[in-house]
Amino acid sequence: MHRYQLGAAQIVSEMALTGLAEGEAGEDVVISIRRGCADELGLSWLEHADGAELTPDWVGVRYQRSTESSWYRVSYDYHGHIADIGIRADGREIIVHAGEGEADSEVANLIEGPILARATRLAGRPCLHATALEADGRAIALMGPSGAGKSSLAWALIEQGCGLLSDDMVGITQSADGPMAHPGRTCLRMWPDSVRRLGVGEGLAAVLFPTTPELAKIGVRDPRRGIQTAVPLHAVYRLSPRRAGLTSAVIDDLPPGERLAELAANLHGMIAPDPARRQGELALLAKVASRTAIRSLILPDDLGGLARTAKDLKQRLFA
Numbered sequence: 001m002h003r004y005q006l007g008a009a010q011i012v013s014e015m016a017l018t019g020l021a022e023g024e025a026g027e028d029v030v031i032s033i034r035r036g037c038a039d040e041l042g043l044s045w046l047e048h049a050d051g052a053e054l055t056p057d058w059v060g061v062r063y064q065r066s067t068e069s070s071w072y073r074v075s076y077d078y079h080g081h082i083a084d085i086g087i088r089a090d091g092r093e094i095i096v097h098a099g100e101g102e103a104d105s106e107v108a109n110l111i112e113g114p115i116l117a118r119a120t121r122l123a124g125r126p127c128l129h130a131t132a133l134e135a136d137g138r139a140i141a142l143m144g145p146s147g148a149g150k151s152s153l154a155w156a157l158i159e160q161g162c163g164l165l166s167d168d169m170v171g172i173t174q175s176a177d178g179p180m181a182h183p184g185r186t187c188l189r190m191w192p193d194s195v196r197r198l199g200v201g202e203g204l205a206a207v208l209f210p211t212t213p214e215l216a217k218i219g220v221r222d223p224r225r226g227i228q229t230a231v232p233l234h235a236v237y238r239l240s241p242r243r244a245g246l247t248s249a250v251i252d253d254l255p256p257g258e259r260l261a262e263l264a265a266n267l268h269g270m271i272a273p274d275p276a277r278r279q280g281e282l283a284l285l286a287k288v289a290s291r292t293a294i295r296s297l298i299l300p301d302d303l304g305g306l307a308r309t310a311k312d313l314k315q316r317l318f319a
Helices: 104-122 150-159 192-197 256-265 275-291 303-317
Strands: 002-006 009-013 030-035 045-047 060-066 071-078 081-088 093-098 130-135 138-143 163-166 170-175 178-182 188-190 205-207 218-220 231-243 250-253 293-300
Touching: 009 104, 030 104, 071 104, 081 104, 093 104, 130 150, 130 170, 130 231, 138 150, 150 163, 150 188, 150 303, 163 170, 163 178, 170 275, 178 275, 188 192, 192 218, 256 275, 256 293, 293 303
Parallel strands: 009 030, 030 093, 138 231, 231 293
Antiparallel strands: 002 009, 045 060, 060 071, 071 081, 081 093, 130 138, 130 163, 170 178, 178 231, 188 218, 205 218, 250 293
């Protein structure tokens, strides 16, 4: 069995998930992943559209829920690539059935993203849809829609000595000293053009879904920059789409009335938990919003310029 960590949860998996930080026993929330088939559970299934609106047109995804609501089921068919995945309603167990001939690495990439996003949230360890970086014992989280520049900015900051805590999924917990950001996904997912324009070395980049052109993102990892322990959360930045004509980044504090709503809108995992867990999520986010700087960030639409100004931007983001 393999052990990993993601969002203050321990992941115990029969499959290798090389995109997650390694972990050890100790977390009170354990999510187990095993090979199997949802049909073996002997359940009846109902269609469940939660998250369907975010599915690309070229991906066939079927969302289901068992009639007694004890399990969820997500079935993928993208250009003949098949994966059928069950998630227990408490998020603590995932069963995976891949189509014949499917590469474990591609199925693992699905599990490390949307599947574990759902499971961690159901298990009471929600993650922000963000990328977290560390410098001098403090963490910042970069939230924002696809194309806003989270991964490009993250790589530019890593080149300036920052460590990568987690890409795309950032687990937040509350400690006596304030919010903590936890390790998770260990490589940045970037489009090939961004990899080229930022000058990422070939030895640090690999295609994640080589048989599916629409998923042509590149995994970029610098093993010297991975962070394996939780770090106090210093600030959260909401990235807006990059803007042409800017000569430097624009940073503003979000109004107090927008901070909680912005954090809640960026929770990862499209299956909402039960009301009690939802209340716990909002209570956690309210503490983050009250004790952490929440700011807006707009980057220039010039990746080359971003690399040149990253040193100054690092100082501004961690100030």
